[in-house]
Amino acid sequence: MPQPLASLRWPACLLLLTFAAVPLHAAEPLASWNDTAAKAAIIKFVETVTDEDSAGYVPPEDRIATFDNDGTLWTEHPMYTQLAFALDRVRTLAPQHPEWKTQQPFKAVLENDLKTLAASGKKGLLELIVATHTGITTEQFEAIVTDWFKTARHPRFKRPYTECTYLPMVELLEYLRANGFKTFIVSGGGIEFMRPMTMEVYGIPPEQVVGTTIETKFEMQDGKPVLMRLPEIDFIDDKAGKPVGINKFIGKRPIAAFGNSAGDRQMLQWTAAGTGPSLKMLVFHDDAEREYAYGPANGLPNSPFGTFPQDLMVEAKQSDWVVISMKNDWKTIFAPEKD
Amino acid sequence: MPQPLASLRWPACLLLLTFAAVPLHAAEPLASWNDTAAKAAIIKFVETVTDEDSAGYVPPEDRIATFDNDGTLWTEHPMYTQLAFALDRVRTLAPQHPEWKTQQPFKAVLENDLKTLAASGKKGLLELIVATHTGITTEQFEAIVTDWFKTARHPRFKRPYTECTYLPMVELLEYLRANGFKTFIVSGGGIEFMRPMTMEVYGIPPEQVVGTTIETKFEMQDGKPVLMRLPEIDFIDDKAGKPVGINKFIGKRPIAAFGNSAGDRQMLQWTAAGTGPSLKMLVFHDDAEREYAYGPANGLPNSPFGTFPQDLMVEAKQSDWVVISMKNDWKTIFAPEKD
Structure with a gap:
């Protein structure tokens, strides 16, 4: 039988009693x-x-x-972390998309031309999001994001975004x-x-x-059931x-x-x-x-x-x-x- | 100062110690x-x-x-509780809607003609939902639902739906x-x-x-900020x-x-x-x-x-x-x- 409520909580309870003995300044809020x-x-x-x-x-x-x-x-x-992620994804996916070399806003991303990128406005941003965030399953997206957080670094602070x-x-x-x-x-x-x-x-x-x-x-x-990410904002x-x-x-x-x-x-x-x-x-x-x-x-x-x-x-x-x-x-x- | 973590949990901890003394069959899962x-x-x-x-x-x-x-x-x-709620709302709101006496699916509700109501299908159901669930604020809707649960009774079991x-x-x-x-x-x-x-x-x-x-x-x-309930399914x-x-x-x-x-x-x-x-x-x-x-x-x-x-x-x-x-x-x- 799984443990009933009361006995389940015994160890946590004892842990808290121990905790209470720690000097309070250790937990200075x-x-x-x-x-x-x-x-x-x-x-x-x-x-x-x-x-x-x-x-x-x-x-x-x-x-x-x-x-x-x-x-x-x-x-x-200097930009939303998610935008930094999207730009990195464009660079990663570029070999599979030769057309991006001449197609905005992707061209601007690949050439690091932030001025042209900014000029592409919301429409350009949405195109980037669709290309980098959709057409894959939720599990695939989660894996990509998790990997990216492990390796990407903030350009100024040289630390993981997290x-x-x-x-x-x-x-x-x-x-x-x-x-x-x-x-x-x-x-x-x-x-x-x-x-x-x-x-x-x-x-x-x-x-x-x-x-x-x-x-x-x-x-x-x-x-196998999957959830596909569609190119449409909900x-x-x-x-x-x-x-x-x-x-x-x-x-x-x-x-x-x-x-x-x-x-x-x-x-x-x-x-x-x-x-x-x-x-x-x-x-x-x-x-x-x-x-x-x-x-x-x-x-x-x-x-x-x-x-x-x-x-x-x-x-x-x-x-x-x-x-x-x-x-x-x-x-x-x-x-x-x-x- | 609000209580820090450790001292906050003391009373709960003591309560659990008391709890553990209750005979186990009292909590028979x-x-x-x-x-x-x-x-x-x-x-x-x-x-x-x-x-x-x-x-x-x-x-x-x-x-x-x-x-x-x-x-x-x-x-x-005999029907989803929320549908029973919608029908009750139609009856409650009917005096403010004289047109419902001749307009389906409302007429069917007011005449308790469940056969005609069922024949109105999804379109009829949606009209009922729009008329009874929208055009008011979220706070108003919550109050109406809360009141209804207090008074409505299941037709067979003669007990609150809850x-x-x-x-x-x-x-x-x-x-x-x-x-x-x-x-x-x-x-x-x-x-x-x-x-x-x-x-x-x-x-x-x-x-x-x-x-x-x-x-x-x-x-x-x-x-005052409010959230209005719109006649559109999200x-x-x-x-x-x-x-x-x-x-x-x-x-x-x-x-x-x-x-x-x-x-x-x-x-x-x-x-x-x-x-x-x-x-x-x-x-x-x-x-x-x-x-x-x-x-x-x-x-x-x-x-x-x-x-x-x-x-x-x-x-x-x-x-x-x-x-x-x-x-x-x-x-x-x-x-x-x-x-």
Whole structure:
């Protein structure tokens, strides 16, 4: 007989008793955050919703926290990681596609002509995505993505993209989970591009990843069922699509939401409109030295990746959303390199 | 400061120590199952995947179990519960729609003319769904569904629909969760029709409910963000759509899947195609006395709700899927009535 509930939990229970003997400073939460208003806002919020005697108490099952990914949990410059992946895939697949030598936007990718590539706009981007992300099974795509994460390196930081994650945000994920929160990613990125790495990198399992999806089709190949990835977008999880995605995939309103760009505005509005306390935060990239600086808010340079317009800054101030200054609020940006 | 991980878990830990002192027969798993091959198959499977020394061991994070809802977890006769809801809504809304007195399929509903209603087919059904499920916000719909579940009664069993759930299956859900499984609903039913009741009835939170979705749109109403339910189907989570839904919402292949009709065939095929052990089961409704009997498999009457064709029975036998006989495998169908 499999073990019944009570006996199953014995070893875990004993483990926790051992754990409790570890000095508390070993688990100092939010250690990479400076002692500024941003950190204080997080702690005050968590104190409130976990305190059963507080009017703002929220039972654990309703402690839903949603995180944008690009620019909120990991670096999105000099380009979205998924775009870097798509460009690498074009280079890898080029020998099988001699026509790409003369066909845009592929020609631009192969010639490293980013200006022409950018000029191809959304249409060009979609062509790249179709060529590199579809026409294969979900299992094949997962294997390709997993392999790519192992070998690809960020051009500036010379580290795997999966190490270009913000340590303070990873600590925040852990801190929220330690306080009974269920943490979700709600990203404009491809859901199946993220899922192969989110558990290892963020402690977030595949079923808690919401993102942009493409159509898939169930079919039999040599008597084996597969899901083929079709060249058609199913759902874009960005801007006004984020509350839609949250409602569809999660079915509960978050009480905490974290973003960094105009794509996250509606997610924060949706979170703010709940009853009871909620925490809304935006990461502002104002640290060119340790990471990147872009806006165009506050006079920083504009960026095609992760635009933070001035009116978002205004809305944040008016709405009591907390803007995180990477420069001032974070002691460290990235975790130390692994050996 | 909110409590750090270790101290937070102290009370839960002590609770478990107390729990372990409760006599084991109090938690006898699968108590409403007869000691037949079906129960033995469940127990053997769970023993295998939870035994770290077994070649078939599956780590807890991969113990994904998916359950169809209509006819698998609760009664789907004399009609799908959601259809009963739609018909009730037509009756409720009729005073605001005098035109329905002469307009099909509404006229048929108001005159209780089920034959004409059935003749209106999928087109008629879709018109009913649009009229009763859309044009309102997600919050309004949730409130309407929640209210309806409180008052509506099953026509034969004279109990709330939420009590027309199969006790053996609820025990199975609990047994799997006690053994480290994460349980999901994967139903052709509307995701937002199910979510208001799944936690209370099945112990399954909204974020673990996969189902058919309609399009929603984020918009501002009097400065407050809402999600409007649009008269357009987004995704049909049935038949070949079930593996698609599983991949989209969960992102992992189940190792156990439970259904009862042709709509579940591909979900079971998808589950079976994984590496390692898997459990596939189909509830067969062969108990007219305690519930209903329909096929058309094994010579039972055909049914528009939850068709179990003969070729599904053949595939089950050939594929080592376990067919559950409600009549022979279940001691009890429903839980005793609440006081």
